[in-house]
Amino acid sequence: MVDPLLVVGVLVSMFVAYNIGGSTTGPAFGPAVGADAISKTAAAALMSVFFFLGAWTIGRNVVTKLGTELVADPGVFTLESSIAVLFFIGVALLMGNLFGVPASTSMTAVGAIAGLGLAGGVLDFAVMGEIVIWWVVSPIIGFWVSLIIGRYFYARLNRMIAMERSTGPLLDVDRSGPVPVPRVHETTNRRELYGTITVVAIGCLMAFSSGTSNIANAVAPLVGSKELAMNPAIVFGGIAVAIGAFTIARRTLETMGSDITELPLTAAIVVASVSSTLVVFLSTLGIPASFVVIATVSIIGLGWGRATRPMTVPEAVTAEDPPRVSVDALAADEEGEELPPIGEEEPDGPDAGDLFNPATTARVVLMQNVVPAIATVGAYLTFRFVPIFGF
Known part of the structure; x- marks a missing residue:
């Protein structure tokens, strides 16, 4: 007979995993959906498949680290x-949602x-100590690469x-043979096709990296208990x-309610690629990585790099009036517009509200x-x- 308490534990674990699926699908496939590359249903299907692949392959390394190695005696599970433990992780997800800040599930677990x-x-x-060292080093690597x-x-x-974007669909389905075969539509240009493939591939990479790291947050305590x-x-997760x-x-x-998907498409792809690669690398080592923290720091690094790109600075720019770059200025490249020279943005113009806000960044990092x-x-x-608990 199945222990009713085990059933409760599995349900709580699945609730945590349910929230993980809800909170990570947007950052992974938001750019692809926003660019009309795939539908929401296709995004959910790809998220499910690639998350499971990441969890089934590399993810078990992180489950082992949290469930059997972080504590010297797994009998405490x-x-x-x-x-x-799963309750505290679930509360952390709730707090992050209430404050509008993406909390790190891995760090909380x-x-x-x-x-x-x-x-x-x-x-x-x-x-x-090994985990904490990588928590410090990985965002620094993400910052400098970005x-x-x-x-x-x-x-x-x-x-x-x-x-x-072309006027017609991206692909046609040739049903003349016994097996339907997708073919590129005649109006589809090569840039559109490659761009779509790139955006979807990055989403799949993010979903895979989420599976390698986040599956442990939902199931490691139960696996550590040997129940x-x-x-x-x-599978349950x-x-x-x-x-x-x-x-x-x-x-x-x-709503594209993630810091990453609110960026211009190219910036979102850069941040997602850098962050996901680091998360997969750390998961291979068994380190529970925080995609949220690495991505946040990567966004800052990318913006800083764009703001300090080599160019001729106008004489009017002084130390007392430092150059600033807005999110709209970054997005200008996406629309084929010419970026304004650094230091010539109008601080009181329509882009003023989009300028980098240190207070907001501090609030995110603090939370x-x-x-x-x-x-x-x-705990x-x-x-x-x-x-x-008898301790």
């Missing part, structure tokens, strides 16, 4: 404690498990990626992510660190002083 390990006196500080791309290669990439084996845990992608993710795809800290402290106090 009882069903009760596993459900509590590690924090909640670390709180459990501290309360039980079984936290492996060597493993925790900065270099923004400074030296962005304009060229933009000319390569920019899509010119649920790795393979069925990944993948199903829940797919449900989230086909349901609540449709709203994020419509991305505060939410995991709350999960860590909350520690709960496991340390609530008698049911």
Whole structure:
């Protein structure tokens, strides 16, 4: 007979995975949907497939790290404690949504498990130190790679990626034979075809990278408790992510409610490529990576690189009146417009509200660190002083 508490644990785990599917589909396929490259249903289907592939292959490395290596004695992962850990992760997702800031699920999951390990006196500080070091190093790598791309290669990439929409459909389906064969429509230009393939491919890469890292946030506590084996845990998590992608993710795809998808298309592709590659690399090492943090810092690096690109600076620009670049100025390349020289943007003009806002950036970075800290402290106090857990 199945333990009812295990059923509760699986349902809570699937709820976390459901939210992961809803929150990550938009950033992954928002640019593709926004560019009319694919439909929302196709985006959800691709998200489901590539998330599962990432979880089934590389993702199990991160599940092992969180479920069996972060704590010296995996025996602390009882069903009760596993459900509590998943509860703290779910609360973190809720807090991020309420504050309008994308909280790091990976950092929160590690924090909640670390709180459990501290309360039980079984936290492996060597493993925790390795994770923290990579958390510091990976955003720095993302920042500098994005900065270099923004400074030296962005304009060229933009000319390569920019899509010119044709009047007809992208593909036709040839049904003359026994098997339908898709063919490029006669009005489709090569730039449009390559641009569409690029945008969709980047979305698939992001979905894969999400699976490699985020599956552990939903199932690692249950796998660590040995109450649920790795393979069925990944299957349950993948199903829940797919449900989230086909349901609540449709709203994020419509509103493009992610920092990445609000960027110009070329910038979104650069940030997604850099961030996803780093996440897959870290997941291969078993490190639970925060795509949100890496992407946020990469956005800053890309903007800084664009703002400091080599060019002749007008004499009117002084140290007291530093050059500033707006999001609309970045987007100008997308529309084939000529970028204004750095320092000649009108600070009081229509682009004034889009200028880089240090206060907003500080709020995002602060919340991305505060939410995991709350999960860590909350988990520690709960496991340390609530008698049911026996620590």
